[in-house]
Amino acid sequence: MPSQVDALSRKLSAFMQLKPEDAAALEKLQGPRTLVSAGKEIVYEGQHRHAAYVLREGWAYSYKRLHDGARQIIDVQIPGDFLGVRSLLLRTSDQSFVALTDIEVSRINTERLWEIFHGTPRLALALLWAASRDGAMVVEHLVSIGRRDALTRTAHFLLELGVRMKLIGRGTADSYSCPLSQSILADALGLTAIHLNRVLRQLREANLLVFREGVVTFLDREALAEITGFDFTYLDQNMPASK
Amino acid sequence: MPSQVDALSRKLSAFMQLKPEDAAALEKLQGPRTLVSAGKEIVYEGQHRHAAYVLREGWAYSYKRLHDGARQIIDVQIPGDFLGVRSLLLRTSDQSFVALTDIEVSRINTERLWEIFHGTPRLALALLWAASRDGAMVVEHLVSIGRRDALTRTAHFLLELGVRMKLIGRGTADSYSCPLSQSILADALGLTAIHLNRVLRQLREANLLVFREGVVTFLDREALAEITGFDFTYLDQNMPASK
DNA sequence: CGCGCTCTTGACTAGGGTCAAGTGCAGTGG
DNA sequence: CCACTGCACTTGACCCTAGTCAAGAGCGCG
Structure with a gap:
């Protein structure tokens, strides 16, 4: 897989100019790249002494399972996203993380995290910002x-x-490739796979969007934004306060 | 209102022994107590330059409103909880906070927050822990x-x-006073107030729990835990790692 | 070749929403 | 003192969205 431009720094720089020393600290924060193949768990719910990771390449998702076996997906992660940072301080992880595709992850070096808070507070702010956005x-x-x-x-x-x-x-702007299966998407949305299938058909037949063969294509972003009340600025305009 | 034992330090000490200097820093973090009367907004969605608070006394809740007017309550806050810490770094608050009862809040002094990270890292850890738990x-x-x-x-x-x-x-263990109205509870649970009312009746008639006149009483915690798969340890055993 | 997985569609069901009506307060103003 | 209003709660009747059950197609893989 091509590493392209590093997704994490790209995401962070949407909020704040990263200085060279920030970029360096960010790189040191991340351990060597590790390959995990699709379907493998990276962290499991209830795991003790779990680590946190940066997803470098590929897709993952986090979920919780109920005692009746039902699964609810909390969030999906794409390159540049963190895995398990929020539960780092909990004694046991409160959710599981699974590779959706073959992925590359880097383990986060926790000691370096503290160094960042002291040495490069700007970067610390950016990381906290990303956590807030999540x-x-x-x-x-x-x-x-x-x-x-x-x-x-x-x-x-x-x-x-x-x-x-x-x-x-x-x-x-109006198309991206998306390796989610319908049953995973359904578990993310709190629906059954069957009903999700019907919904996708409705969206398709209404010429709003098509999700087929791993590609999402928006046919009418205006109408979609109108229907959902989607705010296209909410993820990229929440920059940190000016200070 | 009696201040009782300070709810925040009580909550934090469930995770970590607070040393005197921690307690002192914690106290300095919080500004003077301010009264807010029931129904008043403390922070509103979209607010710029919003502050964060510690809820000292009384109940509050956070919510988001959809463009069709529907309201989803994210969480309710009780004494010792933070209001708006997570959205501190976002340019605008992503949710609103409202006083459910007459409350006392203290504004969080953001500069002190950074001092805590440098001067009393143990306390910083406890605060991050609380944020993780939230x-x-x-x-x-x-x-x-x-x-x-x-x-x-x-x-x-x-x-x-x-x-x-x-x-x-x-x-x-099996009773607490709870000032939530049925319509607020319904908005928290993603139900209509009418259906919530039916559900409460079912719970009452099944001798599981009673919620009446602002008091929740559990009649059969065993059965409730069985039905819901509730883990009684999940909020108070997630202590920080031993380090 | 058969197994498993994803996707698809139809028929039926049920959980929860909608509409409507009514009760019992606590204010508030005449 | 009593009307009047508003709000929280309650209940019944009805409906619709989404779940369940069932069946089949297409495809990759051992």
Whole structure:
């Protein structure tokens, strides 16, 4: 896989100019690249002494399982995203992370994390910023599941993914490749795979968007934004305060 | 209102012994207590230059509103909880915070926050820990709305609140006072107030729990834990790693 | 060649939403 | 003192969105 421009620094620089020393510290934070093949768990729920990672290449997702076997996907991660940072301080991980495709990850060096807080506070701010953005996405997801119907929810989710992909330089304004299967997408949206299939058909037949053969194509972004109330600025304009 | 034992230090000490200098730094972090009356907004979605607060006394909740007017409550806050810390670094707040009862809040002094990271890293760790726990609760809430039916979801939510109340020394093992109205509870659970009412009746008639006149009483915690798969340890055993 | 997985569609069901009506307060103003 | 309003809660009747069950097609793989 081509490493392209590093996705993480690309994402962070959407919020703040990274100085050379920031970039250097960021690079030192990440351990060597490790390959994990599709379907393998990187961190599992309840794991003790779990680490956190940066996803360098490929897709992953985090989920929790209920005692009746049902699965809810919390979030999907694309290159440049963190895996498990939020649960780093919990004694056990509160969620599982799985490779959706073959991926490359770098383990985060926790000691370096503290060094960043002392040595390059600008970068620390950027990292906290990214963590806040991830939190905001989980919140938005919660709202979506709680109060949007299946069609709106699906459209919103795919729009958001599109914006995220564009931010890291993959995909265009109205198309991106998306390796999610329908059953995974359904578990992310709190739907059954069967109903999701019907929803995708509706979206297709209404000429709003097409999701076929691993590619999402928006046919009418205006209408989609109108239906979902999607705010195209919410992921890339939340820059840190001026200080 | 009696200040009782400070709820925040009580919550944090469930995870880590607070040394006197930690307690001092914690106190300096918080500005003077301010009264806000029930129904008033403390932070609103989209607010610029928003601050973060510690809730000293009373209840609050955070929510987002959709463009069709629907409201989804993200989380409710009880004494010792933070308001708006996660969105501190976002240019605009991604959610609103409202006083549910008359409350006392203290504004967080952001400069002191950085001092804590340098001067009392133990305390910084405890604060990050609390933020992680809050994130874990949002995730659990997401899972609940996505994959649990109305009855289980309601029971789980009320159980969790009970544990949180007990952790800060309010309420007993099987009862606590809870100022949530049915319509607010419904908006938290992604239900309509009408259906929530039916669910509460079911819970009452099944002798599982009673929520009446602002008091939640568990009649059968065993059965409730069984039905919901509730893990009574998840909020208070996630201590930071031993280091 | 058969197994498993993803996707698709149809028929039926049920959980939860919608609409409507009514009760019981706590204010508030005449 | 009583009307009037508003809000929280309650209940019933009905409906619709999304889940369940069932079946089949297409495809990669051992």
